[in-house]
Amino acid sequence: MTEMTIETPAAPLxxxxxxxxxxxxxxxxxxxxxxxxxxSAGFGITLPVFIDRADGGILQDVDGNRFIDFAxxxxxxxxxxxxxxxxxxxxxxxxxxTHTCFMVTEYDSFTQVCRWLNEHTPGDFDKRTALxxxxxxxxxxxxxxxxxxxxxxxxxxxxxxxxxxxxxxxAMTAKVNPYRLNFGPLPVEVFRAPSANPLRPSDGGAPxxxxxxxxxxxVEDMLTERGPETFAAMVIEPIQGEGGFIVPAPGFLxxxxxxxxxxxxxxxxxxxQAGMGRTGTLYxxxxxxxxxxLTLSAKALAGGLPLSAVTGRTELMNAVHAGxxxxxxxxxxxxxxxxxxxxxxxxxxxLLANARSIEAVAREVLEPLVAEIGVVxxxxxxxxxxxxxxADPDTLKPRPDLAQAISAACxxxxxxxxxxxxxxxxIRLLPPLVINDELLRDGLGVLSGVIRxxxxxxxxxxxxx
Ligand code: PLZ
Numbered sequence: 338m339t340e341m342t343i344e345t346p347a348a349p350l351x352x353x354x355x356x357x358x359x360x361x362x363x364x365x366x367x368x369x370x371x372x373x374x375x376x377s378a379g380f381g382i383t384l385p386v387f388i389d390r391a392d393g394g395i396l397q398d399v400d401g402n403r404f405i406d407f408a409x410x411x412x413x414x415x416x417x418x419x420x421x422x423x424x425x426x427x428x429x430x431x432x433x434x435t436h437t438c439f440m441v442t443e444y445d446s447f448t449q450v451c452r453w454l455n456e457h458t459p460g461d462f463d464k465r466t467a468l469x470x471x472x473x474x475x476x477x478x479x480x481x482x483x484x485x486x487x488x489x490x491x492x493x494x495x496x497x498x499x500x501x502x503x504x505x506x507x508a509m510t511a512k513v514n515p516y517r518l519n520f521g522p523l524p525v526e527v528f529r530a531p532s533a534n535p536l537r538p539s540d541g542g543a544p545x546x547x548x549x550x551x552x553x554x555x556v557e558d559m560l561t562e563r564g565p566e567t568f569a570a571m572v573i574e575p576i577q578g579e580g581g582f583i584v585p586a587p588g589f590l591x592x593x594x595x596x597x598x599x600x601x602x603x604x605x606x607x608x609x610q611a612g613m614g615r616t617g618t619l620y621x622x623x624x625x626x627x628x629x630x631l632t633l634s635a636k637a638l639a640g641g642l643p644l645s646a647v648t649g650r651t652e653l654m655n656a657v658h659a660g661x662x663x664x665x666x667x668x669x670x671x672x673x674x675x676x677x678x679x680x681x682x683x684x685x686x687x688l689l690a691n692a693r694s695i696e697a698v699a700r701e702v703l704e705p706l707v708a709e710i711g712v713v714x715x716x717x718x719x720x721x722x723x724x725x726x727x728a729d730p731d732t733l734k735p736r737p738d739l740a741q742a743i744s745a746a747c748x749x750x751x752x753x754x755x756x757x758x759x760x761x762x763x764i765r766l767l768p769p770l771v772i773n774d775e776l777l778r779d780g781l782g783v784l785s786g787v788i789r790x791x792x793x794x795x796x797x798x799x800x801x802x
Contacts, residue, residue, distance in 0.1 A: 349392070350390050350391070350392040350393065350395055350397060350403075350419070351395070351403065352392075352393050352394060352395055352773055352775075352776055353395070353403065353776070353779075354395075354403055354404070354405050354750075354751040354752070354776070354779055354780070354783075355401070355402060355403040355751065356402055356749075356750065356751040357400060357401040357402050358400045358401070358402060359749075360384075360386065360402060360748055360749050360751070361384075361385050361386045361398075361400070362386070362398065362399070362400025362401075362402060363400060364387070364398075364399040364400045365385060365386040365387045365398055365399055365400055366385075368387045368399065369385045369387070381515065383408075383753075383755060384404075384748050384753060386398040386399075386400070386402065386404075387399045390419070391406070391414070391418035391419060392417055392418055392419040393417050393769065393771055393772065393773065393776075394406050394768060394769055394771065394772030394773060394776040394777070394780075395776070396418070396753060402751060403751065404748075404751050404752065404753045405751060405752045405753065405768075405772075405776050405777075405779060405780035405783075406418075406753055406768060406769055406772070407747075407752060407753055407754050407755070407766045407767060407768050407780055407784075408753050408754070408755050408767055409637075409767045409768065409769045410641065411610070411636070411755070411767065412578070412610045412615055412636045412637060412722070412767045413636045413637055413640075413641055414637070414640065414641050414769050415613060415614060415615060415637040415640075415679075415688070415721075415769055415770045415771075416637075416640045416678075416679055416682045416688070416769070416770065416771060417640075417769050417771045418641060418769070420640050420678065420679075420682065420771075422678035422679075422681055422682060423640040423641070423642075423675045423678040423679065425678070426674040426675060426677060426678040427642070427671050427674050427675050427678075429674070430446075430670055430671050430674040431671065433670075434670065435669075435670065435671060436666070436669060436670060437670070438665055438666075439468075439663075439667060439668050440663045440667075444670050444673070446670055446673035446674055446677060447468060447668045447670070447673050449673070449677060450466070450468060450644075450646070450668065450673050450676045450677065450680075451465070451466035451467075451468065451646075451648075452466075453676075453677075453680050454466045454634060454646050454648045455648060457619055457620075458619075458620060458628075458632040458634070458648045458649075459606070459620050459622050459623055459627070459628035459629070459632060460628030460629070460630075460632070460649075460650075461628075462628075462650055462651075463650070463651045464648055464649060464650065464651060464654070465648075465649070465651050465654035465655060466646050466647065466648040466649075466654070467482075467646065467647045467654065467662050467667075468644060468645070468646050468667055468668030468673070469644075469645045469646070469647070469664055469667045469668070470643040470644065470645060470664065470666050470667060470669065470672070471501070471635065471643060471645055472500075472501055472609040472633070472635035472636060472645050473500070473501025473502060473503040473506045474503070474645055474664065474667075475609065475633045475634070475635050475645035475646060475647050476500045476501050476505075476506045476509065476572065476605075476607060476609075476633060477501075477503060477505050477506060478647050478662060479570065479572070479603075479605045479631045479633055479647050479649075480492055480505060480569065480570055480572070480605075481657070481661070481662070482603075482631065482647060482649075482653055482654060482656065482657055482662075483569040483570035483603035483605065483631070483653065484569045484570075485656050485657045485658075485661065486569075486603065486652070486653045486656035486657075487569045487570075487601065487602075487603060488569075489566065489567055489568055489569040490526045490567060490569060491526045491527075491528060491563065491567045491568045491569060492509065492526055492527050492528070492568070492569060492570050492571075492572060493528055493529075493530055493556075493559070493560070493568055493570070493571040493572070493602070494509045494511075494527060494528070494529050494530070494571075494572050494573075495511075495529065495530055495531070495532040495573055495577075496511055496529060496530070496531055496532040496534070496539050496580075497511050497512075497532055497534060497577050497580030497581060497583055497759055498510060498511045498529070498532075498572070498573075498574065498577065498580060499511070499512070499516075499574070499577070499578055499579030499580055499610075500572060500574075500607060502516060504520075504523070504524065505524055505527075507520060507523070508523035508524050508527045509527055509572060510579075511529065511580060511759065512579070512580070512759055528559065528563055530555060530556045530559045530560075531552055531555045531556070531559075532552065532577070532583070532585060532589075533547055533548075533549050533552035533553075533585040533586035533589035534547060534581075534583050534585070534586075535547050535583075535584070535585075535586050536583075536714070536715055536717075536726065536733070537733065538551075538552075539552065539555070540555070544733060547586050548586060548588075549585070549586045549587060549588035549589040549591075549592050550588070550592070552585075552586065552589055552592075553588075553589065553592035553593070553596065556592075556593065556596060557596060560596070560600065565599075565600035565602065566600070566601075568600065568602045569602070569603060570602060570603045570604075570605050570631075571593060571596070571597050571602050571603070571604050571605065572605040572607055573590065573593060573604070573605070573606065573607065574606075574607045574608075574609075574610065574611060575590060575606060575607075575608060575611050575620070575621035575622040575624070575625070575627075576610075576611040576616065576621050576718065576719060576722060578609075578610035578611065578722075578757065579610075579757050580757070580758065580759060581724065581726070581757055581758035581759060581760075581763045582717060582718045582722060582723070582724035582757065582758075582763060582765050583717075584717055584718065584719065587625070588625075590622060590625040590627040591625055591626070591627050593627075594627050594628075597630070603630045603631060603653060604629045604630050604631075605629055605630070605631045605632075605633065606620070606622050606627075606628070606629030606631070606632045606633065607633045608620050608621060608622065608632055608633055608634055609633050609634065609635040609636055609645070610636060610722070611719075611722060612632075612633075612634050612636075612637070612638075613634060613636065613637035613638055613679070613683075614637065614683055614688050614689050614692055614720075614770060615637060615692065615720055615721055615722050615767070615770075616692060616718075616719035616720035616721070616722050617689055617690075617692040617693040617696065617719060617720030617721070618689065618720075619683070619689070620632065621719065621722075624719065629649070630649050630650050630653060631647055631648065631649035631650070631653065631654075632647075632648050632649060633645070633646070633647055633648075634646045634648065637679070638676050638679065639672045639673075639675040639676040639679060640675045640676070640678060640679045640682075641675070642669070642671055642672040642675040642676075643666070643669070643672055644668065644669070644672035644673065644675070644676055688770045688771070691721075691770045691771065691772075692720035692721040692770050693720055694774075695720065695721040695723075695768060695770070695772070695777060696718070696719065696720050696721065696723060698774065698777055698778065698781065699723050699766060699777075699781055700716070702778070702781040702782070702785055703716050703723075703725060703781065703784070703785060704716045706725070706785060706788055706789075709789075710788065710789065710792045711729075711730035711792075712727050712728065712729065712730060712736055712739055712792050712795070713725055713726070713727060713788065713792070714726050714727070714728045714730060714733065718765075718766075721766070721767065721768055721770055722765075722766075722767060723765070723766045724757070724758075724763050724764060724765040724766065725763065725764045725788070726758070726762060726763050727739040727740045727743070727762045727763070727764070728762060735758070735760035735761075735762035736762050737756075737760055737761035737762040738795075739762070739791060739792070739795055740756045740758075740761060740762045740763060740764050741756065741761070742791050742795070743764060743784070743787050743788055743791050744756050744764060746787040746790070746791060747783055747784055747787050750783045750787065751783070752780045752783045752784060754766065754784065755767065764784075766784075768780070
């Protein structure tokens with residue numbers, strides 16, 4: 338048997354955009370053909386290039402193309418995809434052991450991750466944490482905990498929500514295609530209330546007319562009709578992610594807090610996409626001064642390793658019978674070490690400041706497009722969770738065709754953008770918080786150039802040119 342050695346790349350990955358071939362290049366095309374021959378067709382793909390290395394703000398593919406990363410693996414690699422602290426801690430743990438199963442024998446890193454989350458999640462009350470692996474698992478377990486604590490069955494969720502792909506969480510997710518199509522029947526205990534989307538009010542009112550009070554009255558009506566005493570939990574994203582990077586009307590989250598308190602409903606803050614520093618505060622709900630009874634963390638929590646958490650009031654977290662929570666890989670030791678490295682990265686406040694300066698730079702480059710180009714109807718978001726919505730400026734009819742065309746053109750020029758939204762007409766930016774200023778400006782420059790070109794080609798009258 339030949340001896341294996343771990344080769345660490347000697348040279349740092351250049352932090353510059355470089356388009357060496359057509360995108361995707363020949364090697365990626367070949368690998369993609371092989372993928373199709375072996376991988377279930379059920380997985381979609383945003384950009385079919387195969388990644389060889391990633392670090393900082395760059396993804397390098399097998400053809401030598403270097404893409405500016407405006408995706409972070411969907412808000413995961415906030416500290417970079419090859420963060421030194423993460424690599425060192427995980428490597429040291431690899432040498433000790435990879436797994437014991439926390440339900441079989443214990444290890445201290447699990448406790449330390451829970452301790453940090455108890456201390457840093459919103460809410461000035463005594464807390465406990467439970468660790469799992471994926472975001473959907475955190476959501477499912479929050480519902481289990483809320484049911485065990487309240488003895489009630491029902492769950493309230495909102496328009497435009499995304500909470501996962503497992504059977505319960507896909508029922509909690511609003512969008513049918515691709516998430517729910519063909520996968521029913523769905524659990525019947527999930528009810529959906531209007532959200533407070535400032536651009537597209539659920540009540541069909543004119544844009545900008547939504548106020549939190551009206552949306553909250555609709556939530557109360559919904560609860561009254563179904564019986565508030567049947568609801569265990571109310572689950573909300575402080576900024577809705579997959580649904581379109583929607584920042585709810587001010588006061589909406591605080592109003593939900595009041596309603597939850599009035600009816601003894603557990604308020605679950607799904608911070609899986611918006612949390613862990615993404616928006617410039619550790620948790621996005623801090624902007625509204627609202628604390629969930631349970632707060633969910635995942636994605637960026639462990640710098641790319643699978644780890645998720647439910648953190649919340651001790652009386653809720655401890656209402657579950659011993660043995661009621663768990664999972665073979667829940668709080669895997671490699672993932673826990675990675676999370677401890679991520680916490681160290683957040684310690685001096687630089688990453689949070691980076692998120693805020695990413696917003697400032699992106700606002701400077703992208704916000705003028707709203708006035709300049711009719712179909713860019715809104716620039717929104719917080720910190721490094723930002724989006725542009727494409728729609729007809731008069732009717733607000735969504736233009737997913739333009740969002741797709743713009744995104745594809747960015748990909749061809751070496752900038753990895755993602756789309757989102759109920760209508761697929763939103764371009765979202767989720768750069769790693771460690772992206773340098775030059776790369777950020779280069780990527781934003783490509784995006785704004787592409788938007789101008791695409792809008793002008795699609796509808797000269799609307800582009801203002
Ligand atoms: N809650 C708020 O954003 C995951 C989904 C990608 P998992 N969002 C990315 C896809 O198409 O599958 C997400 C989220 C919020 C829960 C989840 C679910 O987290 O780790 O994907 O299970």
